[in-house]
Amino acid sequence: MISVFKKSNSPFSKLSKLEKKIVRAWCMYDWANSGFYTSVVSAIMPVYFVALYKEEMGSGAVFFGFQFSASVVWALTGALGTFIVALSSPIFGIIADRAGLKKKLLTIFCAAGSLCTLLLFFSAYTATPWLFSLAFYFLSAIGFAGANVFYNSLLPHIAPENLLDDVSSRGYAYGYFGGGLLLLVHVIFLIFFDYSDIAIRSCIASTGLWAFGWALWTILVVPEPPIKNPDPDKFKISRSISNAVRQLKQTAGEFRQFKTLLIFLLAFIIFNDAIQTALGIAGAFGLDVLRISPETNILTILLVQFVATPGAIFFGYLSKKIGTKKALTSAVLGWGVITILAVGFAPLNLSEHSQYDYQLEYDSKSSSYQLSTKPTLSDTNKNEIEWANINLVFLSKDSLTVNETSTFIENFSSENCRFSASISSGSLDGLTSICDNHPSKLNDNFIDLWPRFLRSILWMPLGFNQDMQFLMLGIGVGIVMGGSQALGRSMFAYMVPKSRSGEFFGFFSFSWRAVSVIGPLTYALIAGFSTPRTGLVSLAVQIFAGVIILRFVDIEDGRKVALEYDKASYKVK
Numbered sequence: 001m002i003s004v005f006k007k008s009n010s011p012f013s014k015l016s017k018l019e020k021k022i023v024r025a026w027c028m029y030d031w032a033n034s035g036f037y038t039s040v041v042s043a044i045m046p047v048y049f050v051a052l053y054k055e056e057m058g059s060g061a062v063f064f065g066f067q068f069s070a071s072v073v074w075a076l077t078g079a080l081g082t083f084i085v086a087l088s089s090p091i092f093g094i095i096a097d098r099a100g101l102k103k104k105l106l107t108i109f110c111a112a113g114s115l116c117t118l119l120l121f122f123s124a125y126t127a128t129p130w131l132f133s134l135a136f137y138f139l140s141a142i143g144f145a146g147a148n149v150f151y152n153s154l155l156p157h158i159a160p161e162n163l164l165d166d167v168s169s170r171g172y173a174y175g176y177f178g179g180g181l182l183l184l185v186h187v188i189f190l191i192f193f194d195y196s197d198i199a200i201r202s203c204i205a206s207t208g209l210w211a212f213g214w215a216l217w218t219i220l221v222v223p224e225p226p227i228k229n230p231d232p233d234k235f236k237i238s239r240s241i242s243n244a245v246r247q248l249k250q251t252a253g254e255f256r257q258f259k260t261l262l263i264f265l266l267a268f269i270i271f272n273d274a275i276q277t278a279l280g281i282a283g284a285f286g287l288d289v290l291r292i293s294p295e296t297n298i299l300t301i302l303l304v305q306f307v308a309t310p311g312a313i314f315f316g317y318l319s320k321k322i323g324t325k326k327a328l329t330s331a332v333l334g335w336g337v338i339t340i341l342a343v344g345f346a347p348l349n350l351s352e353h354s355q356y357d358y359q360l361e362y363d364s365k366s367s368s369y370q371l372s373t374k375p376t377l378s379d380t381n382k383n384e385i386e387w388a389n390i391n392l393v394f395l396s397k398d399s400l401t402v403n404e405t406s407t408f409i410e411n412f413s414s415e416n417c418r419f420s421a422s423i424s425s426g427s428l429d430g431l432t433s434i435c436d437n438h439p440s441k442l443n444d445n446f447i448d449l450w451p452r453f454l455r456s457i458l459w460m461p462l463g464f465n466q467d468m469q470f471l472m473l474g475i476g477v478g479i480v481m482g483g484s485q486a487l488g489r490s491m492f493a494y495m496v497p498k499s500r501s502g503e504f505f506g507f508f509s510f511s512w513r514a515v516s517v518i519g520p521l522t523y524a525l526i527a528g529f530s531t532p533r534t535g536l537v538s539l540a541v542q543i544f545a546g547v548i549i550l551r552f553v554d555i556e557d558g559r560k561v562a563l564e565y566d567k568a569s570y571k572v573k
Contacts, residue, residue, distance in 0.1 A: 015160075023167055025221035026158050029151050030175030032214035033110070036117060036144050038179030039186050039207050042283075043301050045120075045137060047294070048200050049074055052123070052130035077138050085145040093506020096150055102502055103224045106150040110215050113143025117208030121201045144211070151218075153505040156493045157225040161559075165324055168490035169316030172482045173309045180305025182210055187298060225501075257565070260558035261495045265508065267553065268488050271332050271546025274539040275484060277519030278339055281535075282473070289532050290345055290466040291357075291375065291439050300474035307475055312482025324491050325555055331483030332547050338476045339540040343533050345473070346451035347440040347466045348459060350420055350432075357419040360405060362426030368399040369426065375419065387417045402427060409433050439466075447533050495558030497565045518542075 015023070053073065096102045116139040126132040159167040186203040193199035286292040286300075319327040350356055359373040374395065394400060394408045405428060412421055417435035424430075434441065442448040442455075459469065496504040519539060527535035 015163075022158050022222055023163075025218050026151075026154060027167070027171040027174045029106075029215055029218040030171040031178035032211050032218070033113075033144055033147065033151075034175035034179030035182040035207050035210045036113065036140070038301065038305060039183045040117060040137075040204055041141070043183055043298060044186065044200060044203055045133075046074060046283075048204070049130065049133055049137070052133060056128070056130055073134070077134055078141065081138050081141045081145065085142055085149075088146070089149050090506040092146070093149060093153065093502040093504070096153065096502035096506075100224055100226070102150045102153055103219065103222065106147050106154075107215075107219050109143050109147035109150070110219075111143075111212060113140045113147060114208040114212035114215075116140035116143060117211065118205050120208075121205035124197060124201060140208070149505055149508075150502065152489060152493075152508070153502040154222060154225065155489065156496060156498050156501050158222060161494060164490040164494050165319040165327075165487060166316045168493070169312045169319075169482065169486040172486040173312040176305045176308035176312060176478075176482060178214070180302055180309070182207065183302055183305065187302070225498075258495075258558070258561060260554050260561065261492075261504075263549065264491065264495065264553045264558065267546045267549035268492070269546075270549065271335070271543045272484070272488065273519040274339075274542035274546070275332075275335050277523055278335070278342075278536070278539050279477075279481075280520065281523060282342075282477075285342075285532055285536070286466075286470050289439060290347060290470060292467050292470050296467040296470055300470055303471060303474040304478040304481065307478025308482045311479040312486050314479075315483030315487055318483070319487060319490075323555075324487055324494070325550070325553060327483065328487040328491060329547055329550055331480045331487065332543060332550070334476070334480035335484060336540050336543040336547070338473065338480065339536055339543060341476070342473055343447065343536045343540070344451045344454035345466060345469045346442060346455045346459065348455065348464075349440055350422075350434065353422045353424050355420075356422035356432065358421040359424070360400065360421065360428075361424045362429070363399065364426075366399065368401055369405045369423065369428070370399050371395075371397065384418050387411075387414055387419075390414070443531070445531070447531060447537060451533065491555065494555065495562055497562045499566050 092105060096105050116136045120133060120136050120140070123129040123133040123136075155164065155168060155171075186206075189203060190199055283297055286297055287294070315327050315331055318330070321327075322330075348355075353359060357373070357375040358371065360369040361372050362368075363370050371394075388395060391408065391411055394404060394411075397404075400408060405423065409421055409423070409428075409431060410433075411417070412419065412433035412435050414435070418437045418439070420432070420434040420438050420440070422432045442452045458464070464472070492505075492508055493501070519542060522538050522542070523535040526538050
């Protein structure tokens, strides 16, 4: 396990044994819940759900010309869950502050998320596995997202001000390492059992046990922060909610008092929305645009987790040297550079038989061509689906006659085609065909000049194919991801009144979740009407806009306002 404390003259060394124990226990919740986001949300569940959905629904239902493919249904479900958490977070945050229920609510939401994740194992025994999986994934996501609100609100209570950056960074470091470790175990398990259905469901269910099991460390050790004016109606749910709503209205009128905090929140919302969108679409961009292998996608996720562990610690160290604001700005700028670089990723020009999507090899015994290699087809690209349906008679066979092979190759001239084919040996030896929409064929528009330029001066001379480029992206993301998330959390914690940490972290969650549709919607619209690369450019612009707003944040002024509020209203020393 990663050691949080050093034996030198670091600020950590001045903490008592009890304080160190509490900080370590708080960090362990990141270790606990990250397994859900790494294994379930990012790696296993999306692929598994797509398979279940396509098995029963095919390419999906169509309403008013809009195709509800598996990935679209998945994305919409995630957005709905995010919306529910966004609406409820401020109210529950106020209740937690006034009734002293931060830990209790953390426990309830975490237990609910863990239980629903565990129940996903039983999807195969239901009449509609994809719907059962979607419903319980939806509930589990709400549980873990809600729990994070109360977990984050504990930060200003368990860490001294001079250690907020360190504790937050190490919390994320614990999370990345724990999530990566669990995913590694899951990958090995899946390989050993040949990706069987029961193996996949076992991995998903084990994540629920992992999350709540490790969360008990936090729940049992971290104390509930004391409150000055407890709410006598804390166990009267209806009255507590009505009181929270009234407090919410009052708080809205006080926002002017916390001007610096609001400026930071605006900056965070803008750049974090773009960052989360980039993380969310990275896999789809890699699979559909770059045509990376599924194995590379999983490997990249693992790489991100393990690189992010020292990355988070590094940015915690950097914040001591140059300040939290400058360190956070550096991390976010890094995200902007990575996004621009990702726009320039491009498959290399095809030069060898093994590089083509469809590889046909001549079998002299049967005088036919064996279709040895087939790509994984997208369920979101209509053109790709239509082309595959046209060629279904060929794709369903393992071998083709010479005439069938010739016809099949001719179909690569279709405007709906995004693939390539190569023939080895026989009378058609050396014959190749590349569709006009193949990822290696870049357009002549302004945006595609960038990947064309990078391919000529960088990717081709270095021999970096799209898989290597994607792995390089994973390294870059891992370095900056911890910094942007951990320092954003600690910077906010530094500027909120301790007496209202639950409420303000509720607003923190509400704000960025409520507008979290901006990035995905912007990307979807621009990518839909233009290209996915253009959509990535829009995310980069959004990130740099957030950096510009961040420049106007005066951290010390924000902290001064928070201390004055606590002193005047709640007599907190």
